[in-house]
């Protein structure tokens with residue numbers, strides 16, 4: 313009644329008793345070999361990173377754990393209260409950069425091994441030297457995960473183990489192609505070891521036996537270490553926490569004056585309009601309208617009419633024809649853009665006071681609310697990885713714009729927004745110190 317088929321795949325996992333307290337300079341391979349002299353080829357060792365750190369002397373005097381975290385942090389992914397999820401020097405995205413104040417004397421913290429793959433290789437090579445066995449080694453650490461409650465061990469270092477099992481190109485039991493299936497074998501091994509190591513039981517090493525196919529003897533083409541399991545920021549759809557992403561969207565919005573020829577997704581523009589019309593506005597009004605110029609013909613018609621109106625203005629200013637031609641010839645960000653939007657202000661619902669002071673204030677109130685809508689729009693476009701340039705020209709020839717685009721008399725164009733993929737990186741902009749913009753009373 314074993315419930316287990318003789319031929320069905322199975323493995324055994326057990327923790328090694330007797331490793332004891334590890335100190336700087338200890339040889340982990342020797343300690344493991346002494347604890348389990350019966351290791352055989354194809355075994356996989358799951359070694360808690362904490363003892364690797366201790367053996368490698370990665371203990372640090374730190375009255376202030378926060379300062380140690382700062383030193384180990386390459387990039388902050390998300391922060392909530394005192395909790396920080398960061399990318400650390402090893403490329404791992406994890407809480408507190410992996411700096412641990414537990415299981416170490418008061419006033420000290422434990423840092424992760426400098427190069428956990430190298431640590432794993434040293435243990436594997438040491439076990440070959442000591443016991444003459446070809447084992448796989450996974451250095452493990454405990455991680456929380458987005459979207460899942462609870463912690464689990466994952467591989468942060470590996471040697472002699474196929475860390476990822478790429479099943480792409482194969483088929484499932486129904487013959488469906490597997491197009492995205494890459495199994496995180498080393499993480500699965502780490503989690504299996506955690507089931508028997510426990511957290512506080514003083515059992516920092518476990519062995520998995522029965523999965524020799526995941527072990528690659530040295531010399532047979534060294535498989536990648538656990539570093540290969542880190543998803544780079546460029547491929548990470550969740551590179552930032554929510555608050556951080558909101559702030560980044562604001563910084564991401566920069567005026568883009570040169571675009572690629574890539575067409576603009578009209579759906580992305582509509583999503584940005586949906587974000588735009590959540591801006592604050594007076595008297596519960598909705599003073600925003602967005603005219604989308606999706607055909608080249610509509611864009612050219614508008615730009616030609618605006619150019620003619622501009623030339624007429626310059627002539628009225630008394631400029632000579634040559635200087636007018638020079639000005640008009642200058643590169644026009646709107647003409648080079650693959651997509652144009654004309655945001656408009658409508659003042660429906662505004663109050664009429666009958667005196668200039670209050671009527672002017674009322675109009676300004678609507679104008680600033682309209683501006684907030686346009687800023688929302690530009691930020692949302694940035695979130696869609698679309699660059700934009702908000703330029704003023706339509707404000708200077710509103711009648712012409714209304715006429716060419718067939719807009720109602722009450723729609724006041726608020727410039728035009730060129731939209732497209734940025735052809736290059738924006739120029740660096742010196743950070744602005746909020747103190748320069750503050751008055752505190």
Ligand SMILES: Cc1cc2nc3c(=O)[nH]c(=O)nc-3n(C[C@H](O)[C@H](O)[C@H](O)COP(=O)(O)O)c2cc1C
Nearest residue numbers: 565566567568569645701702703704705727738741
């Ligand atoms: C109402 C308004 C009108 C603007 N008009 C023009 C314009 O006519 N031509 C232009 O190249 N940029 C125009 N800009 C863009 C600014 O030059 C730009 O925002 C500024 O240089 C800061 O750069 P950044 O947007 O990358 O932060 C305008 C911006 C605003 C808000």
